[in-house]
Structures are given as structure tokens and as C-alpha cells.
Amino acid sequence: MVFEWGAMDKREDKSVNGCENTGGEREKAQPHIRVENLTMAYGDFVIQRDLNFTIRRGDIFIIMGGSGCGKSTLLRHLVGLHRPAAGRVDFDGIDFWAVEDAERARLMRLCGVLYQRGALWSSLTLAENIALPLQEYTRLNSAQIRELASLKLSLVGLTGFEDYYPAEISGGMQKRAALARAMALDPEVLFFDEPSAGLDPISARMLDDLIIELRESLGATVVVVTHELASIFAIGSDSIFLDAETKTIIAQGPPRDLLEQCSEPRVRQFLTRGEEKKKGDS
Ligand SMILES: Nc1ncnc2c1ncn2[C@@H]1O[C@H](COP(=O)(O)OP(=O)(O)OP(=O)(O)O)[C@@H](O)[C@H]1O
Numbered sequence: 001m002v003f004e005w006g007a008m009d010k011r012e013d014k015s016v017n018g019c020e021n022t023g024g025e026r027e028k029a030q031p032h033i034r035v036e037n038l039t040m041a042y043g044d045f046v047i048q049r050d051l052n053f054t055i056r057r058g059d060i061f062i063i064m065g066g067s068g069c070g071k072s073t074l075l076r077h078l079v080g081l082h083r084p085a086a087g088r089v090d091f092d093g094i095d096f097w098a099v100e101d102a103e104r105a106r107l108m109r110l111c112g113v114l115y116q117r118g119a120l121w122s123s124l125t126l127a128e129n130i131a132l133p134l135q136e137y138t139r140l141n142s143a144q145i146r147e148l149a150s151l152k153l154s155l156v157g158l159t160g161f162e163d164y165y166p167a168e169i170s171g172g173m174q175k176r177a178a179l180a181r182a183m184a185l186d187p188e189v190l191f192f193d194e195p196s197a198g199l200d201p202i203s204a205r206m207l208d209d210l211i212i213e214l215r216e217s218l219g220a221t222v223v224v225v226t227h228e229l230a231s232i233f234a235i236g237s238d239s240i241f242l243d244a245e246t247k248t249i250i251a252q253g254p255p256r257d258l259l260e261q262c263s264e265p266r267v268r269q270f271l272t273r274g275e276e277k278k279k280g281d282s
């Protein structure tokens with residue numbers, strides 16, 4: 001399926017703390033995931049509150065913020081793994097937590113996740129790693145599963161590596177293999193938690209290109225947690241910035257617009273790698 005910018009309507013302008021979401025002439029696709037008044041907590045400890053945003057079909061949506069502000073926690077809420085302390089997360093118009101477990105499990109299978117620490121199983125070959133979700137959730141026979149695993153590996157440039165073990169390939173290749181596994185069940189939305197952490201700049205760039213390519217060829221929506229500025233500006237179509245201090249979103253909009261227009265100091269500092277603060281200090 002080819003990604004289409006069909007059925008779009010004009011984007012609404014939103015403003016968060018003076019940081020304009022200036023879609024302007026940009027057109028807007030259908031909402032894919034909608035987050036309303038979300039509060040996330042571990043027990044009584046609130047991580048973030050009053051989160052409101054929409055991830056549109058075909059977006060490459062970036063979640064930014066300092067370490068420990070709750071980005072991975074938000075990802076777990078977006079894929080239905082963690083129940084909100086308050087508010088809701090709608091996947092394609094369906095509230096994850098207002099439906100039966102079986103329906104929630106169906107929605108969760110539409111989400112492919114590359115976890116921050118989500119390593120491949122080291123005792124399994126790449127093909128076997130990809131086969132696991134297929135064995136669990138499909139009725140395909142072993143020959144079909146093997147064929148599908150090879151297809152997924154080819155999508156991430158790993159043709160011929162079916163029988164390699166994770167330790168026998170590079171870090172960048174491991175990330176791509178994990179991406180192939182995340183794509184095993186043909187997800188509608190691909191989630192990446194710090195995909196380029198630990199990669200050299202060229203491998204990180206190749207992973208960005210792969211993300212864009214997959215988004216277009218699979219027609220998927222992509223959600224990426226990252227602090228890699230090069231990635232954020234290269235691939236992000238929309239974004240939010242989670243603030244650890246105020247425990248909520250302090251900016252949202254296309255990353256380049258935020259760089260140009262957002263006056264929120266912590267956002268500016270993040271997007272300019274602290275350069276502006278240093279200039280101000282001198
Ligand atoms: N399972 C858990 N139980 C209790 N507290 C947790 C749990 N997981 C995370 N936390 C706390 O929630 C906060 C947010 O953690 P989270 O991992 O979501 O942050 P993050 O933004 O992804 O950080 P990083 O950039 O370092 O990956 C942290 O204070 C963390 O200690």
C-alpha cells in the first residue's frame with residue numbers, strides 16, 4: 001500500500017505556552033491516535049498530566065523531552081500497555097480502556113514497537129526472532145512464517161541474514177532486525193524509543209531514511225522518541241515537548257516551526273543543544 005495524503009482537511013492552529021502549532025498551509029490527515037487530558041502516574045507519583053495531542057495518519061510524530069520526563073512511559077500508554085491515571089488514549093477513535101480485553105489486544109497488535117531496551121533474543125536467529133510473534137498470533141505454517149520473516153528482513157536491508165544470531169551482526173543491523181520484528185504483524189503504527197541511541201551518525205542517518213521509506217511504502221504512522229536533533233529535523237512532521245518541571249506539554253508542532261517560533265526557554269535550549277543559553281550567559 002502506498003502512503004497517500006488523501007482525505008485531508010485544513011490543519012487547526014494550536015498554541016501551547018506561546019509555541020504555535022503553525023500548520024499554516026500544511027494539510028492535515030485523519031487522527032490516528034488521540035490523547036485527551038491524559039495523566040500518567042506510577043502509584044501516587046504523577047509523571048505527566050493534562051496531555052492533549054493528536055497523532056495523524058502518516059505522521060512521523062516526535063516525542064521530545066529531557067531524560068526521565070516520561071517519554072517511554074507515554075509510549076507505553078500510547079500502545080495500550082499502561083492504563084492512564086486519568087484521561088484517555090483513543091486508537092482510531094476507540095478508547096483503549098473502554099473496551100474488552102480481547103479488543104484491546106487486537107488494537108495492541110496494530111502497534112509495532114521498538115523498545116528502548118528491546119533487544120532481540122540472543123539465543124534465536126534473526127528469522128526465529130521475527131517468527132515468534134507470527135507463531136503466536138497467526139495461523140501460518142512454518143514455511144509461510146519463514147517466507148514472511150525473510151520478507152520483513154528484506155524490507156530493512158537484511159536479505160540473507162536469516163540464520164545469523166544477533167551477536168554476529170553490527171549494532172545498526174540489530175536495530176534494523178528489531179525493526180523487522182516490530183513489523184512482523186503488519187502494524188498500522190510503528191513506535192520507536194530512541195532508535196538511534198548507540199549508533200554512529202551514518203547508521204543513524206540510514207535508520208532515519210529507512211523510517212521515512214517504510215512510512216511511505218507501508219502507509220504506516222510513525223511515533224519516535226528521540227533527542228537526536230538531526231533526526232528530529234530530518235524526519236519529524238509533528239512533535240510534542242514534555243517538560244519534567246511542569247510535568248506537561250510545553251510545546252507542540254512541526255519541529256522546524258518550533259525552532260523558528262517557540263520562545264519557551266527549555267524548548268529552545270533543547271532544540272539548539274544549549275547553544276542559545278551559552279550565548280546568553282556570555
Ligand atoms: N515501572 C516504573 N515504576 C515506577 N516508576 C517508574 C517506572 N518506570 C519509570 N518510572 C519513573 O517514571 C519517570 C519517567 O520515566 P521514563 O522512563 O518514562 O522517562 P524517559 O523520558 O523515557 O527517560 P529517558 O530519556 O532516560 O529514557 C522516571 O522518574 C522513572 O523513574
Ligand SMILES: [Mg+2]
Nearest residue numbers: 071072073116
Ligand atoms: Mg525512555
